Amino acid sequence: MSLFFKIADHPAEFEQIERLNYQTFVEEIPQHGENSSQKLRDRFHEENTYIIGLRKEQVIGMICVRNQRPFSLDQKIGKVEQHLPVQVENLCEIRLLAVDPAYRNGRVFVGLTQALIRYCLKMGYDAAIISGTTRQQKLYKHLGFQPFAYLTGDDKAAFQPMYLTKAIFEASDIGKILKEPVNFMPGPATIVDEVQSAFLSSPYSHRSKEFDHKLTYIQEQLTTLTKAQYVQVFHGTGTLANDVIAGQLSLLNGKGLILINGEFGNRLKDHAQRWQLSCDHYEVEWGEAFQYERISALIEEKEYQWLWTVHCETSTGVLNNLESLKEISQKHNLKLCVDCVSSLGAVPLNLEGVTFASGVSGKTLGSYTGLSFVFHQEKVRPSLCLPRYLDLGSYVEAGGVPYTQSSNLVEALAQALKKYEQPNDVYDQIKNRSEKIRNVIEEMGWKVLAPSEVAASLIMTIEFSEEKKAKTIGDNLFLNGFLLHYESSYLQKRNWLQISCMNRISEKDIKKLLELLSRFRDKEDATILSDYSF
Template identity: 65%
Template sequence: MSLIYKIATKQSEFEQILKLNYRTFVEEIPQHNENESRTLIDKFHNENKYIVCMKDEQLIGMICVRSNRPFSLDGKIGKVEEHLPVIVENPCEIRLLAVDPQYRNGRAFLGLAQALIRYCLKLGYDAALISGTTREQKLYGQMGFQPFAYLTGDEDAAFQPMYLTKTTFDEGIAGRILKEQVNFLPGPATISESVKAALSASPFSHRSKGFETLLQAVQNKLTTLANAKYVQILHGTGTLANDVVAGQLSLMSGKGLILVNGEFGERLVNHAERFGLDFDIVETEWGTPFRKEHIEEAVKSGVHHWLWAVHCETSTGVLNDIELLKSICESNNLQLSLDCISSIGAVPLNLDGVLFASGVSGKALASYSGLSFVFHNVQVSPNKNLPRYLDLGAYAAADGIPYSQSSNLVTALAEALKRYKSPEVEFDIIEKRYDLIRNGVEEAGLTILSEKSDSANPIMTILLPKEISAKELGDNLYLNGYNLHYESSYLNERNWMQISCINDVGEKDIRKMLSILKGLCMVDREPSIIR
């Protein structure tokens, strides 16, 4: 099994921490007195956050982080900020760096340094301070630590105050070999070098002929990809696009129906409430697709004029059936609108027969967040009853450029869309990536919320057993270099974790992530202790 880095939470881990602490700082470095228990409890033990390196169930290395002031160094040299050669605003203290002598080949040390820098950056620390034993100055330097102030301790156990920042870490060996986090988030997407270059090009006026030509080309690519007649590009998130759709629905007469089977269906309800729309709700259990009989039962009264639903329900990983919804709407003379934010660019999309649909640039299309789309299959006119920025007709009347727009964001999106010369190739890649990950997750003994037949290839939702905390597991995967989706409130409430398959991640990185995931789950089945 690979070395795994995690935050210590288990009784067995803390027992091993005390033993390694004793072996290192009593027997090897004579900093403390011997005792019969052969364990050493640090004076800040209850404040320390221990990052540990595990091989199977054996703890082979550790480092701990503490942010409470005063630091140990404050007591030795005075306020550390007065000695530092750099300005810091939110430092933390690093203590008890120790690795079992059998594993001091550099790998565990470097892994701990990388886990440490990820942890510190995630929590917003801008500097890490440590008293480094003079015996290992070269090693600390490889990790990026820089000396400051003066030696402390005595001849038998001399220590050099040192500091680590993101800059000094990047300049050390550990930083130079540190890979970027492998992205399994549903957004922001992993950005290719060509798209990065497009964004950084010199901006040009949105009133120029060049911008008009660029925008029309992007609109043509989007409508071709989604099989829609028209699309307007908005500068904002998917929330803006759905507000624009809600605004258009507010101009229609009659009652509506909103379908809900997850968090983002509930958000459509909130959009509709804020516009004062008259509507009913058909709610289906999270993790299951919309049921034909439920919808037909709701619309048989004939009072509904429109229906609004989410295509790919990101919160659960369910892909709802567009053709089913089209059929029901056609049979009952309803106008259909869809949230396609997580599906555009990830699965085949046919918006023929759909009145309005929303999408974004920063998910499967793999461009930067900041642009959203509203597709429409009928011509729309400006309407003064709507706020200017939410008036879809105002965009259409101005050929898509009613207000200031960013040429950089549109240029980046144009570059990202070049991948879709053969959309089916991209869809196939995502599907194969999904199958590989799903198989690995199930082999690890974990359960996927949605049935395979109902699932959306862009994302899957994992149901974790009660003894495994989604937050702890997600934090630990982050320390190992893998960024999964677990911090949204609707996931925290249910102890769910999500893996997105939209990003360009190779098979080797996928298999390594799955191995770490399995290893962490095996370790974490022992309940955490409260500290």
């Protein structure tokens, strides 16, 4: 199995850290005196965060981070900032870089440094300092560290104060080979080179013919993709698009029904409350599918005018049955409104019979966050009862451009939409990725929240029983170059971790992800991952 980098959190790991610390800073570099236990616990042990490199269960490398003042280096040269040639705001100290002599082939040093940089960026540090042994100055400089101040220690163990910033690291030999993390997040999307280039094109006026043609192309692509009659493009997030829909519902006299089976259904409820909409709520447990016969029965009991729901409930991975909801709405003559923020571009989507629907540019479509869409089946007139920016009718009346819009975001989206010339290819790729990952996750013995018959292919939610296990896994996978979704408050509250399959990801990276995940299984459930077929 390949090298694995993580934050130390087990007693066995800390014992190995103390032995490696002794081996390096007593036997090899005579910085401390010998002892019979042949273990050395650092004086700042309780304040240190140890990033370790593992080969199977053996700690073969380590480095630690500490942000409590005074630093060790403060005590040697005075306040560090007085000597630094750069201005910093959030500084940390790096100490105890050590690698088992049998593994000093470069890979461990590089891996530790890359994990360290990811950790420091995640924690918001803008610079790091270290006391680097003079015996390894070439190595430290290779990693990007720059000397400052003056030597400390003595002839037997001399140390050079050194510092590292993000900019210096990126220009270093190691920084140049640091890969972007593999993105298994449900947003923002991984931006391909062609879309980046389009975004970086010279901006032009939103009143130009060029802009008009590009926006028309986007609208045609989106309506073709969804079978909607019309779509308006807004500058903002999906929250803005749902506020626009709520604004339209506020113009109706009748009562509505909101369906809830996750976080984003709850957010529709919040939209309705803020707009003071008259409505009831039908709610089931998170991760469960709606009972459509029950919904129909509720509608028969009361006179509702509209129905509002989420298509793909991102918080749980449940794909609600849009066709069933369309049938119910048609039967009871309801205006159906759907949040399609996550499902747009990820699964086949037919908005025929849907009055209003929302979507965004920054998820599966693969463009930058910043544009949102409201699909509608009929032409909408402006209303003086609505805020100007949220008035869907004003966009219709102005031909889609009532106010200033960014040509850069429009150019990027137009380029991203080109992959939907064959939309089924995109849907199949997402589905195949999802099935591969889900099969292995379940063979590991972990539970995917949404049952397979109602699961969305673009995202899966994994439940854990151990306290904070989802965060532990997410944090450590990030150190190894993988982005998973676990930091939203609703996920942390439930100890859930999510894997999104919406981005284009190689089979090599999928297999690597699953290998890393396998390290967190219970030992009795261990299975040889290389036996899995991809």
